[in-house]
Amino acid sequence: MSALAFARRLLSPRGWIAFGVLAFIGTVLIPTLNSAVSPESALGVSDRVITLLGKFVCYATAAIALDLIWGFAGMLSLGHGVFFALGGYAMGMYLMLGIRGQGVYRSNLPDFMVFLDWKELPWFWHGFDHFAFAMFAVMWVPGLLAYAFGYFAFRSRIRGVYFSIITQALTYALMLLFFRNDTGLGGNNGLTDFKQLYGYPLALASTKRALYVLSVVVLLLSFLLCRVIVTSKAGRVLRAVRDAESRVMFLGYDPRSYKLFAWTFSAVLCGIAGALYVPQVGIINPSELQPANSIEMAIWAAVGGRGTLFGAALGAFVVNGAKSWFTVALPELWLYVLGALFITVTLFMPDGIVGAVQRFVEKRARTAASARAPEGATP
Amino acid sequence: MTLSAPTNTLEDDEPSGDRMTVEPPTVPLKPSSPPPRSRRSRVVSEERLAALTQGRKAVLCVDDVSVSFDGFKALNSLTLILDAGELRCVIGPNGAGKTTLMDVITGKTRPDTGNVYLVGHGHDLIGQSESDIASLGICRKFQRPTVFQGHTVFENLELALAGKRTVWQALFQGLTKLDRETIDEVLQTIGLKDARERLAGELSHGQKQWLEIGMLLAQKPRVLLVDEPIAGMTHAETERTAELLVSLAGERTVVVVEHDMAFVRHIAKKVTVLHEGSVLAEGTLDEVQANARVVEVYLGAEHAKG
Numbered sequence: 110m111s112a113l114a115f116a117r118r119l120l121s122p123r124g125w126i127a128f129g130v131l132a133f134i135g136t137v138l139i140p141t142l143n144s145a146v147s148p149e150s151a152l153g154v155s156d157r158v159i160t161l162l163g164k165f166v167c168y169a170t171a172a173i174a175l176d177l178i179w180g181f182a183g184m185l186s187l188g189h190g191v192f193f194a195l196g197g198y199a200m201g202m203y204l205m206l207g208i209r210g211q212g213v214y215r216s217n218l219p220d221f222m223v224f225l226d227w228k229e230l231p232w233f234w235h236g237f238d239h240f241a242f243a244m245f246a247v248m249w250v251p252g253l254l255a256y257a258f259g260y261f262a263f264r265s266r267i268r269g270v271y272f273s274i275i276t277q278a279l280t281y282a283l284m285l286l287f288f289r290n291d292t293g294l295g296g297n298n299g300l301t302d303f304k305q306l307y308g309y310p311l312a313l314a315s316t317k318r319a320l321y322v323l324s325v326v327v328l329l330l331s332f333l334l335c336r337v338i339v340t341s342k343a344g345r346v347l348r349a350v351r352d353a354e355s356r357v358m359f360l361g362y363d364p365r366s367y368k369l370f371a372w373t374f375s376a377v378l379c380g381i382a383g384a385l386y387v388p389q390v391g392i393i394n395p396s397e398l399q400p401a402n403s404i405e406m407a408i409w410a411a412v413g414g415r416g417t418l419f420g421a422a423l424g425a426f427v428v429n430g431a432k433s434w435f436t437v438a439l440p441e442l443w444l445y446v447l448g449a450l451f452i453t454v455t456l457f458m459p460d461g462i463v464g465a466v467q468r469f470v471e472k473r474a475r476t477a478a479s480a481r482a483p484e485g486a487t488p
Numbered sequence: 489m490t491l492s493a494p495t496n497t498l499e500d501d502e503p504s505g506d507r508m509t510v511e512p513p514t515v516p517l518k519p520s521s522p523p524p525r526s527r528r529s530r531v532v533s534e535e536r537l538a539a540l541t542q543g544r545k546a547v548l549c550v551d552d553v554s555v556s557f558d559g560f561k562a563l564n565s566l567t568l569i570l571d572a573g574e575l576r577c578v579i580g581p582n583g584a585g586k587t588t589l590m591d592v593i594t595g596k597t598r599p600d601t602g603n604v605y606l607v608g609h610g611h612d613l614i615g616q617s618e619s620d621i622a623s624l625g626i627c628r629k630f631q632r633p634t635v636f637q638g639h640t641v642f643e644n645l646e647l648a649l650a651g652k653r654t655v656w657q658a659l660f661q662g663l664t665k666l667d668r669e670t671i672d673e674v675l676q677t678i679g680l681k682d683a684r685e686r687l688a689g690e691l692s693h694g695q696k697q698w699l700e701i702g703m704l705l706a707q708k709p710r711v712l713l714v715d716e717p718i719a720g721m722t723h724a725e726t727e728r729t730a731e732l733l734v735s736l737a738g739e740r741t742v743v744v745v746e747h748d749m750a751f752v753r754h755i756a757k758k759v760t761v762l763h764e765g766s767v768l769a770e771g772t773l774d775e776v777q778a779n780a781r782v783v784e785v786y787l788g789a790e791h792a793k794g
Contacts, residue, residue: 337659338659341658341659341660342646342647342652342657342658342659342661342662343655343658343659345639345643345646345647346647346658348636348638348639349636349639349647352636352637352638352639353634353636355634356634356635356636357647358618358619358622359594359618359619359622359627359628360619360622360647360648360703360707361619361620361622361623361653361707362619362647362653363619363653366654366655367655367658370655
């Protein structure tokens with residue numbers, strides 16, 4: 110397949126233009142407005158906003174990962190926070206060891222270990238002072254857990270609401286585990302007080318900006334990678350599994366391996382998003398594993414429009430943007446707004462924002478087409 | 489839907505294998521019957537196969553198969569030999585075991601005793617997974633049309649295309665020129681060339697049935713099992729389906745389960761009548777209709793009506 114044909118497979122020409130515009134805004138325009146324009150001016154983007162946007166971008170990546178398995182393979186995970194948090198913890202461990210000697214106790218051990226009177230690093234912390242090792246762990250730890258979990262779940266043919274429930278149980282179980290001090294990951298407080306990432310101080314505006322840009326690049330790449338998957342034959346098999354799994358089996362496919370692939374890939378993406386999230390917010394603790402967090406991810410995808418990838422990312426921005434605004438302006442109203450949003454979307458926009466827009470455009474195109482070509486055009 | 493048991497949402501008209509009870513067969517086994525089946529699929533005994541086929545050009549042998557659901561014997565020592573390239577109609581009153589027979593052949597239901605041989609394959613099909621049996625070239629068309637509604641006609645056929653079933657192949661391999669030609673051929677055969685880019689969910693009932701037959705063709709099957717293809721079709725669609733099925737036989741073996749006697753008369757050369765889980769009669773439709781027992785159990789009712 111030629112490069113051009115491949116590009117056309119991924120996105121329509123109009124889609125590429127939109128993609129290019131968004132990529133430009135995300136990676137060039139906003140960082141420039143942050144570095145070159147004073148935050149007081151109308152066009153200025155403050156450091157606080159950059160960090161906030163960076164956080165949203167990580168959420169959007171996670172939402173795309175969730176959409177891949179929910180929208181395309183029909184598996185609603187209510188435990189994707191697990192993979193996000195595991196990626197975050199892997200990054201957190203690297204950042205934690207980067208503090209060495211600059212902590213409150215001036216010890217070579219992370220502060221919480223000194224506090225617990227531990228004398229040496231637990232075995233699984235070894236290696237996390239190497240950047241490459243930690244980045245590898247960001248991917249394989251969530252990936253391995255997802256693979257093992259998926260292997261047994263799909264082998265037992267657990268589907269639908271049962272699958273959602275056990276993923277929810279998974280995140281709850283892991284939350285309880287991570288809350289314990291003995292687990293060796295900072296217990297209740299988690300990992301925080303990070304100083305530097307790969308030698309760059311996290312407090313610097315330029316580091317924040319770089320992290321933001323990196324997050325946007327990861328989001329864009331994740332989107333394209335997921336497009337590669339869903340526009341391949343494997344994507345069509347996944348959609349077929351979603352719609353009629355038994356039929357797929359009778360065609361000679363093994364639906365389990367397709368599900369397992371999408372599920373594991375999605376978990377790895379989520380892990381990477383979590384890893385980029387942690388240095389920007391400066392903390393990772395077990396509250397990320399709360400069942401409610403994972404459910405919120407599903408809400409992002411539903412609001413934006415599942416099965417579209419772009420919609421899931423859009424939903425993450427819309428819902429989190431609204432959340433940031435409401436929790437500042439009208440803090441006591443936010444939960445009602447979230448509830449109302451979910452009800453509105455389920456009742457009036459079952460395919461989310463993107464679905465509603467698509468339907469509107471298609472309807473207009475169809476009326477225009479039928480006006481142009483009367484009967485006989487369609488078989 | 490249960491939490492862990494394999495579930496099947498496609499066909500629940502007759503008891504499915506999930507609820508199959510494994511009780512000892514009540515009918516005494518003949519001395520020539522094979523020993524109890526082990527968990528692994530067994531190698532086919534050449535002698536047994538030769539004894540069954542007796543020099544015919546057989547492709548599929550259902551050998552002494554019994555299935556019971558909670559004590560009800562759906563199949564009772566059924567033996568059926570299908571010849572290469574024939575078009576066989578299987579008829580019988582409700583509950584005669586027609587759908588269960590299909591279930592056993594395609595691996596959905598495991599029989600209590602008996603074997604199913606695919607000539608040239610060398611292994612018993614019993615105990616193999618549904619997807620394995622499908623990839624051996626035994627394809628089934630269900631009663632209700634089950635095409636992928638959200639995929640286009642072309643994509644439906646693409647998914648059905650023989651070969652290329654692993655995730656990596658599906659991710660990185662595109663369609664070859666030959667693949668496209670095969671799909672075009674199938675589109676031509678089933679008369680859906682103009683509907684190529686339409687969503688399967690938008691097709692009429694008859695078109696969906698043809699698309700599904702097309703999907704089976706794209707799998708390059710050796711044996712095509714077709715379950716009540718004309719249920720709910722208009723007269724014109726029925727005619728078209730009859731032509732289609734007749735044209736498909738020859739290159740491959742086609743087995744049609746059908747209630748509609750007019751349709752069977754139209755297409756069948758050879759008819760097998762099932763009754764209470766075993767073969768009651770076999771032959772041309774005229775021969776079968778002349779059989780006193782058949783008239784009694786099945787055609788009698790039809791004649792009385794007509």
